[in-house]
Amino acid sequence: MQKTGSLPLPSADALDASTALAARIGEAIDAAQGWLGFDRYMAMALYTPGLGYYSGGAAKFGRDVRDGSDFITAPELTPFFARTLARQLAQWLEQGLDEVMEFGAGTGRLAADLLLALETEGRLPSRYWIVELSGELRARQQATLAARAPHLAARVQWLDALPARFAGVAIGNEVLDAMPVRLYARVGGVWHERGVARSDGGEHGNDARFRFADRPLGAADVPAAVAAIPGDHDIVTETHAEAEGFVRSLGAMLSRGAALLIDYGFPASEYYHPQRTGGTLMCHYRHHAHPDPFLYPGLQDITAHVNFSGIAQAAVDAGLEVAGFASQARLLMNAGITELLMSLDPNDARSFLPAANAVQKLLSEAEMGELFKAIALTRGLGDSVPIGFAAGDRSHTL
Numbered sequence: 001m002q003k004t005g006s007l008p009l010p011s012a013d014a015l016d017a018s019t020a021l022a023a024r025i026g027e028a029i030d031a032a033q034g035w036l037g038f039d040r041y042m043a044m045a046l047y048t049p050g051l052g053y054y055s056g057g058a059a060k061f062g063r064d065v066r067d068g069s070d071f072i073t074a075p076e077l078t079p080f081f082a083r084t085l086a087r088q089l090a091q092w093l094e095q096g097l098d099e100v101m102e103f104g105a106g107t108g109r110l111a112a113d114l115l116l117a118l119e120t121e122g123r124l125p126s127r128y129w130i131v132e133l134s135g136e137l138r139a140r141q142q143a144t145l146a147a148r149a150p151h152l153a154a155r156v157q158w159l160d161a162l163p164a165r166f167a168g169v170a171i172g173n174e175v176l177d178a179m180p181v182r183l184y185a186r187v188g189g190v191w192h193e194r195g196v197a198r199s200d201g202g203e204h205g206n207d208a209r210f211r212f213a214d215r216p217l218g219a220a221d222v223p224a225a226v227a228a229i230p231g232d233h234d235i236v237t238e239t240h241a242e243a244e245g246f247v248r249s250l251g252a253m254l255s256r257g258a259a260l261l262i263d264y265g266f267p268a269s270e271y272y273h274p275q276r277t278g279g280t281l282m283c284h285y286r287h288h289a290h291p292d293p294f295l296y297p298g299l300q301d302i303t304a305h306v307n308f309s310g311i312a313q314a315a316v317d318a319g320l321e322v323a324g325f326a327s328q329a330r331l332l333m334n335a336g337i338t339e340l341l342m343s344l345d346p347n348d349a350r351s352f353l354p355a356a357n358a359v360q361k362l363l364s365e366a367e368m369g370e371l372f373k374a375i376a377l378t379r380g381l382g383d384s385v386p387i388g389f390a391a392g393d394r395s396h397t398l
């Protein structure tokens with residue numbers, strides 16, 4: 001478990017908010033006879049109104065600890081991410097579609113930069129919907145749009161849940177990884193569901209108020225993908241009912257069009273590989289990645305990698321087609337990130353070098369290029385191959 005001494009301390013106000021959230025989680029644990037599924041803990045830690053990480057006042061997105069942020073995402077790193085994705089969106093919009101919908105829009109950077117790039121491409125949608133759970137983020141998105149793309153801001157409208165029907169192009173960057181997961185642990189050859197109980201704080205050498213607590217499961221209660229992990233060695237893993245449910249709702253909503261979902265993760269064969277013994281649960285606090293979800297509830301991000309086979313299956317169950325699955329590097333290269341970068345003057349080191357470095361981060365196998373994947377889900381768009389998946393499509397691995 002993470003020792004808090006090595007990390008920057010939160011402000012007194014932030015600590016008070018975390019204490020209030022921990023009290024609520026404690027009450028939920030008591031109400032559930034002392035044991036809460038990890039998915040419920042994660043949902044409360046991230047989304048309790050006013051106190052959860054995404055619904056409270058944490059800075060979250062940014063470049064480094066000095067701005068109080070915890071992590072950086074691709075749209076924050078460089079506008080070349082949005083400019084390149086705009087080409088893929090434009091190809092889909094050309095097929096008689098006129099609206100875009102973004103899930104979980106963070107600071108609003110992707111929305112602003114996509115709208116600006118689609119304007120350049122001559123493919124501006126008449127409406128850009130943002131589905132956002134957090135009122136605090138919605139306000140930030142409005143400020144970003146007013147600052148970066150004021151003449152386009154009127155096209156943006158917010159929703160707090162998926163609508164019943166939508167024809168158009170949907171996009172979500174790092175949204176699936178923020179959805180609550182269940183944890184499963186095989187200990188001594190027996191599968192358990194790993195949940196959360198109250199702690200007296202002693203066992204981790206810090207003041208943690210919660211601890212993991214394992215409940216043994218009967219064979220019928222172990223999800224099939226988990227039960228199928230070979231061996232009897234100890235292993236922890238996750239399942240993603242909420243993300244898969246979200247994709248089924250997306251499938252029910254999308255009457256015609258495409259959805260592009262980008263996130264870190266793998267197909268099931270890699271996700272549930274017997275050597276991945278520690279699972280993929282990861283927390284982000286002030287640009288430190290660490291495995292302790294009980295540190296400062298509400299003040300740090302909690303995520304898990306995405307099982308893209310489960311996402312693809314949920315999409316197919318909902319009547320969508322998987323039109324492509326590729327690494328982020330492949331998607332961006334196919335959609336022309338290199339030509340876009342070359343529109344800058346390479347001799348102008350002050351603008352070219354930072355842009356080239358950021359693009360390199362998006363593409364490098366050692367950084368985001370290979371771990372991040374993109375999946376394209378479509379309905380009613382015929383056989384046309386999406387440009388971002390024209391080479392290097394790995395749908396067969398799902």
Ligand SMILES: C[S@@+](CC[C@H](N)C(=O)[O-])C[C@H]1O[C@@H](n2cnc3c(N)ncnc32)[C@H](O)[C@@H]1O
Nearest residue numbers: 054073103104105106131132133173174175178
């Ligand atoms: C890691 S952030 C990514 C933000 C932004 N897309 C980016 O790339 O910078 C995850 C976002 O997903 C949002 N989110 C989680 N579940 C969601 C859901 N069911 N519908 C819409 N947004 C959701 C969170 O509120 C949060 O804004």
